[in-house]
Amino acid sequence: MNTIKSYVETHKNRFIDELIELLKIPSISADPAYTQDVIDTSAAIKASLEKAGCDHVEICETPGYPIVYGHKHISDDLPTVLVYGHYDVQPPDPLDLWESGPFEPIIKKTDIHPEGAIFARGACDDKGQMYMHVKALELMNETDQLPCNVKFMIEGEEEVGSESLAWFVERNQEKLANDVILISDTGMISNTQPSITTGLRGLSYVEVEVTGPNRDLHSGLYGGAVANPINILAKMIASLHDENNHITIPGFYDKVEDLSAEERAEMAKAPFSLEAYKNALDIDAVYGEAGYSTNERNSIRPTLDVNGIWGGYTGEGAKTVIASKAYAKISMRLVPNQEWKEITELFKTHFESIAPKGVKVKVTPHHGGQGYVTPIDNIGYQAASKAYEDTFGVPAIPQRSGGSIPIVSLFEKELKSKTILMGFGLNSDAIHSPNEHFGIFNYLKGIETIPLFYKYFTELSKELED
Amino acid sequence: MNTIKSYVETHKNRFIDELIELLKIPSISADPAYTQDVIDTSAAIKASLEKAGCDHVEICETPGYPIVYGHKHISDDLPTVLVYGHYDVQPPDPLDLWESGPFEPIIKKTDIHPEGAIFARGACDDKGQMYMHVKALELMNETDQLPCNVKFMIEGEEEVGSESLAWFVERNQEKLANDVILISDTGMISNTQPSITTGLRGLSYVEVEVTGPNRDLHSGLYGGAVANPINILAKMIASLHDENNHITIPGFYDKVEDLSAEERAEMAKAPFSLEAYKNALDIDAVYGEAGYSTNERNSIRPTLDVNGIWGGYTGEGAKTVIASKAYAKISMRLVPNQEWKEITELFKTHFESIAPKGVKVKVTPHHGGQGYVTPIDNIGYQAASKAYEDTFGVPAIPQRSGGSIPIVSLFEKELKSKTILMGFGLNSDAIHSPNEHFGIFNYLKGIETIPLFYKYFTELSKELED
Numbered sequence: 014m015n016t017i018k019s020y021v022e023t024h025k026n027r028f029i030d031e032l033i034e035l036l037k038i039p040s041i042s043a044d045p046a047y048t049q050d051v052i053d054t055s056a057a058i059k060a061s062l063e064k065a066g067c068d069h070v071e072i073c074e075t076p077g078y079p080i081v082y083g084h085k086h087i088s089d090d091l092p093t094v095l096v097y098g099h100y101d102v103q104p105p106d107p108l109d110l111w112e113s114g115p116f117e118p119i120i121k122k123t124d125i126h127p128e129g130a131i132f133a134r135g136a137c138d139d140k141g142q143m144y145m146h147v148k149a150l151e152l153m154n155e156t157d158q159l160p161c162n163v164k165f166m167i168e169g170e171e172e173v174g175s176e177s178l179a180w181f182v183e184r185n186q187e188k189l190a191n192d193v194i195l196i197s198d199t200g201m202i203s204n205t206q207p208s209i210t211t212g213l214r215g216l217s218y219v220e221v222e223v224t225g226p227n228r229d230l231h232s233g234l235y236g237g238a239v240a241n242p243i244n245i246l247a248k249m250i251a252s253l254h255d256e257n258n259h260i261t262i263p264g265f266y267d268k269v270e271d272l273s274a275e276e277r278a279e280m281a282k283a284p285f286s287l288e289a290y291k292n293a294l295d296i297d298a299v300y301g302e303a304g305y306s307t308n309e310r311n312s313i314r315p316t317l318d319v320n321g322i323w324g325g326y327t328g329e330g331a332k333t334v335i336a337s338k339a340y341a342k343i344s345m346r347l348v349p350n351q352e353w354k355e356i357t358e359l360f361k362t363h364f365e366s367i368a369p370k371g372v373k374v375k376v377t378p379h380h381g382g383q384g385y386v387t388p389i390d391n392i393g394y395q396a397a398s399k400a401y402e403d404t405f406g407v408p409a410i411p412q413r414s415g416g417s418i419p420i421v422s423l424f425e426k427e428l429k430s431k432t433i434l435m436g437f438g439l440n441s442d443a444i445h446s447p448n449e450h451f452g453i454f455n456y457l458k459g460i461e462t463i464p465l466f467y468k469y470f471t472e473l474s475k476e477l478e479d
Numbered sequence: 480m481n482t483i484k485s486y487v488e489t490h491k492n493r494f495i496d497e498l499i500e501l502l503k504i505p506s507i508s509a510d511p512a513y514t515q516d517v518i519d520t521s522a523a524i525k526a527s528l529e530k531a532g533c534d535h536v537e538i539c540e541t542p543g544y545p546i547v548y549g550h551k552h553i554s555d556d557l558p559t560v561l562v563y564g565h566y567d568v569q570p571p572d573p574l575d576l577w578e579s580g581p582f583e584p585i586i587k588k589t590d591i592h593p594e595g596a597i598f599a600r601g602a603c604d605d606k607g608q609m610y611m612h613v614k615a616l617e618l619m620n621e622t623d624q625l626p627c628n629v630k631f632m633i634e635g636e637e638e639v640g641s642e643s644l645a646w647f648v649e650r651n652q653e654k655l656a657n658d659v660i661l662i663s664d665t666g667m668i669s670n671t672q673p674s675i676t677t678g679l680r681g682l683s684y685v686e687v688e689v690t691g692p693n694r695d696l697h698s699g700l701y702g703g704a705v706a707n708p709i710n711i712l713a714k715m716i717a718s719l720h721d722e723n724n725h726i727t728i729p730g731f732y733d734k735v736e737d738l739s740a741e742e743r744a745e746m747a748k749a750p751f752s753l754e755a756y757k758n759a760l761d762i763d764a765v766y767g768e769a770g771y772s773t774n775e776r777n778s779i780r781p782t783l784d785v786n787g788i789w790g791g792y793t794g795e796g797a798k799t800v801i802a803s804k805a806y807a808k809i810s811m812r813l814v815p816n817q818e819w820k821e822i823t824e825l826f827k828t829h830f831e832s833i834a835p836k837g838v839k840v841k842v843t844p845h846h847g848g849q850g851y852v853t854p855i856d857n858i859g860y861q862a863a864s865k866a867y868e869d870t871f872g873v874p875a876i877p878q879r880s881g882g883s884i885p886i887v888s889l890f891e892k893e894l895k896s897k898t899i900l901m902g903f904g905l906n907s908d909a910i911h912s913p914n915e916h917f918g919i920f921n922y923l924k925g926i927e928t929i930p931l932f933y934k935y936f937t938e939l940s941k942e943l944e945d
Contacts (some may be wrong), residue, residue, distance in 0.1 A: 043797065044794065044796065103800075104792070104794060172797075173797060174797070216699075216799070218799070225762065226760040226761065227760055227761035229576070229913060230760075230912060231882065231912065232782075232810055233682075233777075233812055233881045234777060234880070234882055234906055234910075235760075235777060236810075236812050236881060237767050237777050237881070238766075238767050238774075238776040239766055240766035241784045241785060243716075243786075243787070244716060244717075244720070244784065244785050246788075247788070248717040250714075251713045251717035251718070252717070254714075294693055294694075294696075295693035296692055296693075297837065298837040300705055300836070300837035300838075301703050301704050302703060308704075310704040311699075311701060311703050311704040314703055315703075316698075318698045318702045318703070318709075318710065319710050319713065319790075319791065320791050320792055320800050321709070321790065321792040321798070322712075322713070322788055322793070322805065323788065323789045323793040324787065324789075325785065326570065326808060327788070327806075327808075328509065328572065329509055329510055329511065330508075330509030330570075331509065331638075331640070331686075332569055332638075332786060332808075332911065333682070333786060334911050335784055335786070336786075340793075341709075342791070342797060342798070344702075344797070346702050370764035370766070371762050371766035372766075379796070379797045380797060416697065416700055444700075445695065445696070445698075445798065445800050446695040446697065447694065447695060
């Protein structure tokens with residue numbers, strides 16, 4: 014424990030500098046303009062894993078962006094931890110809302126991060142959290158306390174659906190064989206109250222296109238006489254929720270399991286201030302499905318949100334036009350048991366069925382993934398819990414998250430192992446938003462906590478064998 | 480008559496070339512990036528009026544873009560025709576739907592225009608139609624048959640609400656004194672069936688902004704728990720029409736006059752093929768207010784259309800974001816008696832009132848104008864009717880148009896004279912759309928017909944005096 018703390022203390026400035034270098038590369042997987050940057054980032058990850066002490070590192074080509082694989086093997090008799098992370102990032106726009114360049118990392122102090130936070134796209138999601146694992150390996154290696162085997166699998170398409178990862182995992186089950194999968198790509202309640210994510214929502218992401226007339230029309234000459242694709246799209250979107258904010262797609266809730274009163278009561282114990290929540294977002298009221306609390310709405314309930322909408326004239330001033338086409342990107346967060354491909358089909362069928370005459374509708378599925386619930390009675394969860402308690406001084410709380418890491422249920426299916434979600438980010442870190450940041454405290458605390466997970470996981474594995 | 484036809488025949492290539500030069504200047508009044516081009520266009524108009532034979536031409540400065548004023552005075556005993564037109568154009572976007580550059584005019588044949596049409600932004604609306612008047616003056620001047628006084632007032636802000644024109648007209652009533660106002664900024668039924676526009680709709684154009692959380696949020700962490708401004712905007716827009724496509728804004732229809740059964744029967748006589756209309760737009764059904772025909776919906780009934788909508792992530796691929804803000808541009812076409820400023824207020828009050836808790840709504844009025852109905856029992860209308868009959872060989876049909884020229888009702892109020900809307904465009908000319916064009920036939924026919932209007936108007940004026 015002391016060697017861990019002192020190693021971090023000695024090397025922390027270098028740890029921060031190395032992360033800052035990594036954050037400067039705009040590895041935006043969604044935008045083909047950044048292809049070379051994404052590839053450059055995979056090379057940087059490879060180099061960092063080699064430097065941290067892996068025996069073997071390789072860039073594995075896939076149909077999409079490469080996956081960086083690395084391992085350090087000690088003994089066949091010891092357990093193996095597979096670390097997963099991603100080196101790609103979300104697009105940074107809207108750019109005008111960033112206070113500093115998204116790929117020009119700077120350190121600033123905030124109320125929540127009095128020790129400073131690194132501001133940059135990917136600082137928390139996931140370059141910062143992924144790099145904690147690289148530095149934790151370096152630490153364990155340099156201080157000679159790596160207690161087990163470790164494998165790394167760092168991908169470059171997490172923000173666009175992890176298609177190539179699925180392809181890779183299916184084809185490399187032996188290479189990826191492990192006893193537990195460890196991921197830091199989630200958050201915790203606060204810097205004084207760690208938590209371990211035990212549930213993730215699934216996702217179905219689609220794009221819709223509504224076409225009316227075959228060309229843009231003058232709204233004076235045609236207004237009122239033809240279906241306006243924007244008005245129709247608005248009507249169709251509006252109809253996807255009823256007056257209680259339930260989703261109206263037939264069959265959508267068929268596989269949603271209601272939590273028991275006990276489980277909901279347990280959830281309600283997590284510290285939460287509605288006033289602080291509203292103040293942080295500058296809203297006068299929360300909004301959501303009738304009959305559920307805010308924490309339930311964003312974790313155990315499925316949702317449907319429009320992520321983007323566009324059509325017609327959006328420039329300066331006024332243009333009296335009826336657009337030929339209107340578009341929206343729509344995503345649904347799903348709960349365990351909801352099959353994402355089935356939900357995508359239900360959406361498509363329903364959305365096409367509600368289009369009035371006078372327009373044509375096209376629904377294009379983007380990507381998706383299954384929801385997941387981690388049981389808390391396995392040694393992976395227990396090892397994480399003990400590690401957090403050691404470094405934070407208080408026990409971690411299990412928590413369901415509203416986010417999605419679609420690949421987790423695939424790991425369980427293909428690799429037959431449980432995933433432990435040890436997140437060190439905070440909700441206020443603005444991931445996917447302008448001014449994303451990651452606390453220096455959180456980054457260093459992660460590097461300290463991860464080696465303890467290895468220690469406890471190896472110990473608990475031995476106990477199981479005995 | 481013969482001198483008119485032969486003059487047009489002799490000079491038609493030059494008339495076309497001159498218009499093409501004018502169309503090359505991107506005088507987009509809505510976009511500040513084109514300020515110098517708009518100003519350059521006013522200078523080009525001044526030069527063309529001088530060349531056509533005006534005694535006096537001046538560029539009149541205003542709080543916005545300049546107005547080009549010119550006149551040719553023959554005698555105080557003769558009537559005066561005031562020609563109005565505009566030299567600004569609509570923004571050309573979406574650019575990718577243009578088959579040739581919007582400011583690189585080319586002549587192409589189409590089914591409707593076998594003699595060719597000039598394709599360019601502003602070809603019909605309104606540079607082409609305005610320039611017919613310049614060339615008609617040249618013709619009358621050169622062939623010594625201008626029968627009365629003529630004034631020109633060509634503005635540069637018609638596509639953005641004509642604010643400076645209102646300012647100018649109020650301050651220059653004596654300068655602008657006239658017996659009739661002549662405008663070519665509308666269309667006719669077809670190249671074999673001329674029509675004169677006797678009614679215009681008014682307009683109220685607003686922009687709305689819906690703000691939810693103070694920053695873009697991750698849709699997994701916040702989805703379902705806060706009001707999503709795009710979903711809310713869609714809901715609010717959808718609620719502006721009921722199931723019969725009536726507009727739901729309280730008070731909106733209070734001043735709308737229902738036409739008598741006779742008037743509607745008269746309107747229904749205009750040649751119209753619903754099949755041809757649907758085929759031209761590639762739609763399987765028309766769409767609009769229950770209880771009204773297509774021609775009624777786009778002329779005698781008020782409407783509400785979204786002209787543009789945007790919010791969230793609209794780039795390539797997927798981004799799981801809840802946007803902080805969503806926007807729409809919304810315009811209402813109004814019928815005579817509906818007061819546009821009152822309607823704008825009704826919209827604002829209603830739209831703000833339907834915003835749910837959890838979002839803030841801002842409504843910004845852009846511009847607007849009154850609807851107008853021209854009586855057909857005045858000598859201006861009769862002169863136009865005789866002129867069309869001479870050149871087309873069939874009588875022109877009076878027709879209400881769905882478009883708006885907000886300034887027309889201001890002219891009546893400030894200048895106490897009637898406006899005659901002698902349009903030569905066709906609905907299929909794609910004004911305000913990509914690939915706007917204006918038939919060579921229509922352009923030359925306009926130059927031929929306008930001098931006859933002057934002739935008949937002067938004759939009928941004398942008869943009135945006798």
